[in-house]
Amino acid sequence: MHLNGPELLQPVFDFLDGVIRDYGLYIFVGLVYLLIPFLAWTLSGGLRRKLLHGKPMPHVPPVIVIYMPVGRPTPPPAPFDPFPPFHELPCCGHDDNCCLD
Numbered sequence: 612m613h614l615n616g617p618e619l620l621q622p623v624f625d626f627l628d629g630v631i632r633d634y635g636l637y638i639f640v641g642l643v644y645l646l647i648p649f650l651a652w653t654l655s656g657g658l659r660r661k662l663l664h665g666k667p668m669p670h671v672p673p674v675i676v677i678y679m680p681v682g683r684p685t686p687p688p689a690p691f692d693p694f695p696p697f698h699e700l701p702c703c704g705h706d707d708n709c710c711l712d
Contacts, residue, residue, distance in 0.1 A: 631638070
């Protein structure tokens with residue numbers, strides 16, 4: 612009989628499925644409580660101290676990028692007037708009804 616990988620690992624998968632089904636909530640809550648001190652330690656510089664082994668932090672100058680436009684600036688667009696000025700309709704002058712057409 613020749614067994615392949617998934618057949619050999621099936622009991623392990625069944626065990627993990629059962630553990631997660633039965634104790635998944637407790638595992639999750641435990642990991643959350645372990646994550647809080649780890650985040651506090653990391654944010655306070657604990658990981659940086661481990662990586663540098665007590666040596667001082669290397670000085671890295673800050674980089675500031677300033678955008679300098681090239682060429683002539685475009686003129687600003689004309690302001691939008693939502694209420695244009697009122698224009699009188701041309702009238703013929705002798706009849707009041709001609710302006711209403």
